Amino acid sequence: MDWKVFLDTAPSGGMTYLGWLISGLFWTLAVSAFAWVIAFSLGSLIGVMRTTPIRAARAIGTVYVEIFRNIPLLVQMFLWYFVVPEILPTVVGDWLKQTLPYLFTLPFAAQFSLFEFLAAVLCLGLYTASRVAEQVRSGIESLPRGQTNAGLAMGLTLPQVYRHVTLPMSFRIIIPPMTSEFLTIFKNSSTALTIGVLELTAQSRQISEYTFKTFEAFAAATLIYIVITMTVIFLMRALERRVAVPGYIAPTSH
Amino acid sequence: MRDFDWSVIWKYRESLIDGLITSCQLFAIALAGGIFFGTLLALARLSRWKALSMPAASFVNLIRSIPFIMAIFWFYFLTPMAVGAITGKQGEAVGPFVSAVVAFIMVESAYYSEIIRAGIQSIPKGQPAAAAALGMTYQQSMVHVVLPQAFRNMLPVMLTQAVILFQDTSLVYVVALKDFLGAASKAGQLTGRVVEMYLFVALGFFIICFAASWLVKRLQVRLTVAR
Numbered sequence: 503m504d505w506k507v508f509l510d511t512a513p514s515g516g517m518t519y520l521g522w523l524i525s526g527l528f529w530t531l532a533v534s535a536f537a538w539v540i541a542f543s544l545g546s547l548i549g550v551m552r553t554t555p556i557r558a559a560r561a562i563g564t565v566y567v568e569i570f571r572n573i574p575l576l577v578q579m580f581l582w583y584f585v586v587p588e589i590l591p592t593v594v595g596d597w598l599k600q601t602l603p604y605l606f607t608l609p610f611a612a613q614f615s616l617f618e619f620l621a622a623v624l625c626l627g628l629y630t631a632s633r634v635a636e637q638v639r640s641g642i643e644s645l646p647r648g649q650t651n652a653g654l655a656m657g658l659t660l661p662q663v664y665r666h667v668t669l670p671m672s673f674r675i676i677i678p679p680m681t682s683e684f685l686t687i688f689k690n691s692s693t694a695l696t697i698g699v700l701e702l703t704a705q706s707r708q709i710s711e712y713t714f715k716t717f718e719a720f721a722a723a724t725l726i727y728i729v730i731t732m733t734v735i736f737l738m739r740a741l742e743r744r745v746a747v748p749g750y751i752a753p754t755s756h
Numbered sequence: 757m758r759d760f761d762w763s764v765i766w767k768y769r770e771s772l773i774d775g776l777i778t779s780c781q782l783f784a785i786a787l788a789g790g791i792f793f794g795t796l797l798a799l800a801r802l803s804r805w806k807a808l809s810m811p812a813a814s815f816v817n818l819i820r821s822i823p824f825i826m827a828i829f830w831f832y833f834l835t836p837m838a839v840g841a842i843t844g845k846q847g848e849a850v851g852p853f854v855s856a857v858v859a860f861i862m863v864e865s866a867y868y869s870e871i872i873r874a875g876i877q878s879i880p881k882g883q884p885a886a887a888a889a890l891g892m893t894y895q896q897s898m899v900h901v902v903l904p905q906a907f908r909n910m911l912p913v914m915l916t917q918a919v920i921l922f923q924d925t926s927l928v929y930v931v932a933l934k935d936f937l938g939a940a941s942k943a944g945q946l947t948g949r950v951v952e953m954y955l956f957v958a959l960g961f962f963i964i965c966f967a968a969s970w971l972v973k974r975l976q977v978r979l980t981v982a983r
Binding site for chain 1: 818821822823824825826829830833923924926927929930937941944950951954955957958961962965966969
């Protein structure tokens with residue numbers, strides 16, 4: 503074992519190999535965070551659409567979920583990166599591929615373009631939205647029907663019922679599955695390496711290729727993944743306890 | 757909008773079919789191996805002996821907290837070393853397929869062990885107790901009483917996981933193995949027709965996975981009615 507390798511100066515980026523790892527972590531977190539914003543908002547919308555009595559809304563939701571769930575994430579990544587710029591008008595496609603700036607100037611120097619980053623974020627966000635939608639739907643469907651009916655009987659409109667009754671209940675119930683969806687997006691962000699985004703897994707592979715210290719490089723990245731996973735689980739347990747619905751089975755402390 | 761040329765798909769049909777066969781082989785081996793070792797891992801985790809349950813739990817948690825691609829890289833790196841240590845022939849080339857198979861079996865056994873553990877824990881305690889009262893050994897009660905019921909309960913979840921596994925086989929792209937996606941990618945690079953190729957792969961995966969998910973849903977309905 504030779505852990506001092508991380509303190510050696512890396513051939514590019516003007517930093518050590520440890521710097522490469524930190525930069526990789528930064529991009530992993532950036533891709534995951536932006537993708538999660540898309541996944542959470544669009545997924546909630548589609549999940550709600552699938553529970554409304556409006557037929558067209560339900561149909562759109564179902565089609566969306568079936569399409570995005572039944573194509574492998576990696577294939578979707580290639581669709582956004584290779585296929586979309588070709589299908590768009592030539593001017594737009596070329597602009598995306600050639601004119602978008604390289605992300606050199608940011609604090610964590612990256613040798614890939616903004617287009618690669620955006621494609622990864624969009625792909626991961628839209629893909630995970632289909633999974634979030636299913637969680638939101640099952641959360642809403644797990645509530646007793648009487649809650650919606652009581653809301654309607656009290657004279658609330660359907661949007662008001664969702665706003666004040668159904669959603670506050672179901673979002674608190676689905677915190678555990680949503681936590682695993684977030685961890686999934688965090689892990690799935692590694693597929694972005696196939697389109698050139700130098701996130702954590704890509705950086706650890708790059709370090710192994712430059713230094714031949716494969717074990718150390720992979721072990722360091724693995725350790726970082728584990729630490730982040732544990733941190734997220736810990737924070738979400740705390741949140742779960744804070745917003746627990748009285749009378750429901752309390753979150754266990756294991 | 758640019759012009760499309762769909763004839764390249766027909767021209768490269770043989771290599772695409774070869775790729776699809778590779779994907780299916782990987783899927784079948786990973787599924788069988790994942791369920792087999794997943795069952796052993798689940799039993800180990802539920803064991804009373806800490807020496808058995810602790811390593812099993814650590815392995816499962818470790819695999820589940822790293823990206824699939826990271827796990828593929830790990831086993832791609834470790835498998836040739838392990839094979840070398842066993843056969844005594846260091847530096848012997850282990851093909852990418854073997855390394856990929858090992859990686860997939862390891863990762864899937866971790867995923868399946870969680871499903872199987874939940875399945876075993878869903879069986880009422882009275883069942884193994886009754887088996888023990890009838891004089892069955894631990895092994896007999898597991899094989900004849902607990903596991904058959906557990907597998908029946910978790911069949912839909914296991915099949916859903918199988919569909920996900922089939923999609924995940926596309927990740928072997930990262931170690932340059934020519935699966936369905938890899939073959940299409942290669943053909944796309946040779947002809948400059950990546951758009952047609954990737955759209956075709958997306959459609960192929962969609963048809964297979966959509967049909968499979970639909971069958972799983974139907975089976976689920978039938979199983980619920982039967983109970």
